[in-house]
Amino acid sequence: MLSAAELARVRADFPLLEREVHGKPLVYLDWGATSQKPEIVIDAEQDYYLTRNAAVHRGAHTLAGEATELFEGARAEVARFVGAAPGELVWTSGATAGLNLLAYAMQNATLGSGGEAARPFALGPGDEIVVTELEHHANLVPWQQLAARTGASLRWIPATDSGRLDLSVLPEVVRERTRVVAVTHASNVTGAVTDLAPIVARAHEVGALVVLDACQSVPHLALDLPGLGVDFAVFSGHKMLAPHGVGALYGRRELLEALPPVQTGGSMVEVVTMTETTFLPPPQKFEAGTQPVAEAIGFGAAAQYLGDLGMAGVAAHEHELTERLLAGIVQLPHVRVLGPTEAVDRVGVVSFEVDGVHPHDVGQVLDAEGIAVRVGHHCAQPIHRRLGVASSARASLGIASNTDDVDAFLAALPTVRPFFGLGE
Structure with missing residues (x-):
């Protein structure tokens, strides 16, 4: 208190x-739409631009090294804040981008990208994706679209009159062909916090992945994402005192290693020839191109601020x-x-x-x-x-x-x- x-x-x-x-x-x-920013976050972002502005993971000069150290230090800070390892945290532009990354990566797996390791992510007719009636559009529309593109079916857990999930139907909704269960941790409309334990248990019982929208819980509750048992989770910086334009995708390490990338280009490659490319391990595998460096540094400062409180x-x-x-x-x-x-x-x-x-x-x-x-x-x-x-x-x-x-x-x-x- x-x-x-x-x-x-x-x-x-x-x-x-x-x-x-x-x-x-x-x-x-x-605050549920966007949080205000403490001066420590504003100062962290400004200090980067004033004293260390450079491209990360590129170049051997002093500024590049300092910028990279701050960038990766922020990743470690945000990961620690949610109980994860740095290698389990992918920078995104926000939670919406993280959810779309997952949906498109699963589509790529369906098309054969990622080889045998990615086959568990592939979807087809007869497979099912489960969402809930409480979802923000960002955790609904990408799954609708993925179902339409792959032939999978979309099902959902209904809400009660009190604005909570009706978990009595869980065994009927999450079935043997369910491959993904995407669920909000806390509703951005009703404020209800989801009882995750039975959902995670049922999903894993049938071999489904659990994707958690944690946007309304990470800034307000003490969380350990690995401890919750979820497979993936997303949250946004701007809702937890950090700048706009940066978010995070948490994923269990072995799943991120098997998941095929979506965006390709610089920074996420290992060896490139004129005919083929190999990719870096996660999280870099999912971070093609120029990253939101200043925003990520501000995100790290926000996580440290909340952690210190x-x-x-x-x-x-x-x-x-x-x-x-x-x-x-x-x-x-x-x-x-x-x-x-x-x-x-x-x-x-x-x-x-x-x-x-x-x-x-x-x-x-x-x-x-x-x-x-x-x-x-x-x-x-x-x-x-x-x-x-x-x-x-x-x-x-x-x-x-x-x-x-x-x-x-x-x-x-x-x-x-x-x-x-x-x-x-």
Whole structure:
């Protein structure tokens, strides 16, 4: 748990939180979309450009060596943060890129790339890919497309009325021909944290790979990805205090070694002749071309910052704020929370609808009070449809959120309906 003094020091690390919006102090409740950045991350990225800017893994001069050391040091830092080895962490441009990398690599395996070692990744008619009704489009559309390209079938685990997964159907949905199970760790709409153990056990029982979308869990919970038993996982830097344009794909080492590459070119090759090429081992095998060096260094600084705070304390702090937010919002008339209304197995992502008011209008009224929330379908149309709405407004908490933020939101939300003449 963060003490009041610790939280004050944390908030002081985020310069953007000092600004005003429409003459009001900024209340930033959109951490689920993108996190604000502490100065240590901004400084790390700036320092690279000011003092060490060079191409990594190329050249023998001092700057190239220093840049490479920082780049690979950041990989080790981020890998350590999620319990992985550096060789199990591939840099990507974000979680979406990581999921597409996996889907296209499996298509390449289907076409024969990677030889015998890659055959376990090949798909065909009769094979099945399983997703869930809670997925962000980034963990749904690539698998839809892979199924269409390979002839595999797409199945899914449904959501309950409370916005959690209905695991009672697991034996019927994950079957003998299931090859991939792609699942969110924490929903970006309902905030529900998935009970992974039975999913991982069932998937591995039938020989399927488990792909985890950890975007909404890595920044908020203490995680050990290998310990969870998943085979692959993705997460994005910009959601965990790091710059935009960088993310990570975790994969068990033996799987990354067998998985064929998707992008080819410089930096990922071992020997190239005019007729054939051999590839470097992972993670470099999946990192063709120019890498997001400064962004990766910032990512490493963000992981170190959160690690120094202690993720157990971060999780406890955000859990307390989530309890406060939920306890207040469920008391408001004409407001419905989409998802669990108690802070149990839940992160601080709270989507809601206000009766009679479009979510975009809700967002604009709150913005006039300096309160930043997300509006729309949050790149997750199926779960919105399942819960009977087309879109929603969403307040999401982060490490620098405090009780004043929550109380300001709870005080402003009841003004939305009267603003449109709808009563309280």
